[in-house]
Amino acid sequence: MSQSTCKTAILVSGSGSNLQSFIDKCATGEIDLQLCVVFSNKPGAFGLERARKAGIPTECLEHGDYPDRESFDRGVATVLDRYDPDLIVLAGFMRILSPWFVKHYEGRVLNIHPALLPAYPGLDTHQRVLDAGEKWHGSTVHFVTEELDGGPRILQGRLAVNAGESAGTLCDRVQAIEHQIYPEAANWFGQGRLEFRDGNAWLDGEPLSDPVVSEYP
Numbered sequence: 001m002s003q004s005t006c007k008t009a010i011l012v013s014g015s016g017s018n019l020q021s022f023i024d025k026c027a028t029g030e031i032d033l034q035l036c037v038v039f040s041n042k043p044g045a046f047g048l049e050r051a052r053k054a055g056i057p058t059e060c061l062e063h064g065d066y067p068d069r070e071s072f073d074r075g076v077a078t079v080l081d082r083y084d085p086d087l088i089v090l091a092g093f094m095r096i097l098s099p100w101f102v103k104h105y106e107g108r109v110l111n112i113h114p115a116l117l118p119a120y121p122g123l124d125t126h127q128r129v130l131d132a133g134e135k136w137h138g139s140t141v142h143f144v145t146e147e148l149d150g151g152p153r154i155l156q157g158r159l160a161v162n163a164g165e166s167a168g169t170l171c172d173r174v175q176a177i178e179h180q181i182y183p184e185a186a187n188w189f190g191q192g193r194l195e196f197r198d199g200n201a202w203l204d205g206e207p208l209s210d211p212v213v214s215e216y217p
C-alpha cells in the first residue's frame with residue numbers, strides 16, 4: 001500500500017492508549033494515516049514512549065515554561081508546523097486550546113471526549129454519569145472549535161451502563177470503544193470523506209446534523 005498523504009500529528013498528555021490504537025491500525029493497514037509526530041506537554045507522558053517504540057518522531061514543550069496560554073500554543077504550533085501536519089488529533093491532550101491555536105488549524109483538529117456530547121462536557125465524566133443514574137454513556141469524536149467540548153460532533157460510540165458498575169469499569173469499556181471510533185473518524189478525514197465546512201462537520205458531501213452513532217455491548 002502507498003503511504004498516506006494525510007500527515008497526522010497526535011497530541012497526548014498521558015498514557016496514550018488512543019495513540020496506540022492509531023499506531024496499531026496504521027500498522028495493520030486498517031487505517032491510512034501518516035503519523036508524522038507525537039507531541040506532549042508532559043515529558044513523562046507514556047504516550048511519548050509508545051511513539052518512540054513505533055519509530056514516530058516525538059516533541060515536548062512544558063506549558064510551565066511559557067507566560068500564558070497563547071504563547072505556549074504558538075510554541076506548540078511552531079514545533080508542529082515543522083512537520084507540516086494536515087490533521088491534528090488530540091488524544092487525551094489535557095490542555096484548553098487558545099482561540100489563536102484553534103484558528104491556526106481551523107477545521108483540522110479532532111478531539112475525543114469520554115461522554116455522549118453535548119451531555120457531560122468537562123472532567124470526571126464516568127463518575128458524573130453514574131451519579132446521575134444515566135442508562136447510556138459513551139464517547140464522542142468532534143471537531144475542535146473555541147467552545148470547550150462543543151465543536152461539531154462526528155462519531156459517537158454508545159454503550160448501556162451496567163447495574164452496579166464502577167467508574168473504573170465504565171472507563172475501561174468507554175476507552176475500548178474510543179480505540180475503535182477515533183481512528184475510524186480520523187481515517188475518514190484522511191480519505192477526504194470528512195470535512196469541516198461553514199461551522200459544520202460534513203461526511204461524504206452531506207452536513208452531519210447529528211453524529212454517526214455506533215452501539216457497543
Ligand code: GAR
Pocket residue numbers: 012013014015016017018019091092093094112113114122139175178
Ligand atoms: C481518553 O479517554 C479521552 O477520551 C480523554 O482522556 C483519555 C486519554 O486516554 N480525554 C478527555 O477527557 C478530554 N477532555 P489515553 O491517554 O489512554 O488515550
